[in-house]
Amino acid sequence: MARTVLAADLGGTHLRAAVVDEGGAIGYRADHPTPAEASPGEMVQLVVDLLAEAVRASGERPAAACIATAGLVNANEGRVIFAPNIAGFRNVVLTTPVAQRLGIPAFIENDASAAALGEHRFGAGRGTRHLLHATLGTGIGGGLVIDGRLYRGAQGLAGEIGHIVIDPGGPRCACGSRGCLEALVSGVAFAARARKLLEQGKSPVLKEVVGYDEPTGAHLFAAAAKGDRASEAEIRNGGHYLGLGLGSLVNVLNPDAVTLSGGLLAMGEMLLGPMREAMRSMAYGAAGSALVRLSELGENTGLLGAAAVAFERLESA
Ligand SMILES: [Zn+2]
Structure with missing residues (x-):
């Protein structure tokens, strides 16, 4: 057995x-x-x-x-x-x-x-030696596999990719910093973007989708899928920032692949298209060839x- x-x-x-x-x-x-x-x-x-x-x-x-x-x-x-x-x-x-x-x-x-x-052993990261994994959900998490082994760092805190600062003038993050990746692109960040659009009265479609609920990232995506330009622009902007964050990490680590998991993947190409574009635009030499793969583990x-x-x-x- x-x-x-x-x-x-x-x-x-x-x-x-x-x-x-x-x-x-x-x-x-x-x-x-x-x-x-x-x-x-x-x-x-x-x-x-x-x-x-x-x-x-x-x-x-x-x-x-x-x-x-x-x-x-x-x-x-x-x-x-x-x-x-x-x-x-x-x-x-x-x-x-x-x-x-x-x-x-x-x-x-x-x-x-x-x-x-898990992705390295059982999922989309199989066959890689060096892997960067990002979890895209309510928050943004990350993990590193280097030479086939999990990299934990000195205190076991390695991989906190959600808290790299992308925009020092950006929104406040739950960690206390400003403009962290997680404050720009995550379930929480997209909910905040939706709230802001509603406050500004810029999106009647989003207003209808949200109704009397508390706005969420899923609402923002639903409005964008119905053709709401303002909502789509927020998601594409989030994807762009995600690409800047992952592209920077790729330039540091030169991994064989970048794997992605989490609920935000439901936003599909609206999020991932601008992400790939940003990663390509900042790729330093061969590091840019790191392939983005989507999780197979659900x-x-x-x-x-x-x-x-x-x-x-x-x-x-
Ligand atoms: Zn943070």
């Missing part, structure tokens, strides 16, 4: 766990809504129970466990320092209780870093990323 690992993906809306084999096939899969409010102790218990349930129900004996979560993670200590989208997840050691309950080695990883390794990106980290940890043990 193929070797398996236990993977968990802790998101703002769902806690997922699954048993994954070396080929990336997902066996048993558990899914639990993320509690709106829970103490750190309750959250740890919930995660441990979810993983134990996955092991019991699958009948497998996984060789290790890895938990992927958004936010700041100290992978060496197995500690979640801060998870912005999960209430009560602050300064929590996750790996020790999991390892004790299940009797297997346990690891944690930032979800975007895990996604990079909603399993988090789980397969966690599984890839677990396999890499086992292999390097």
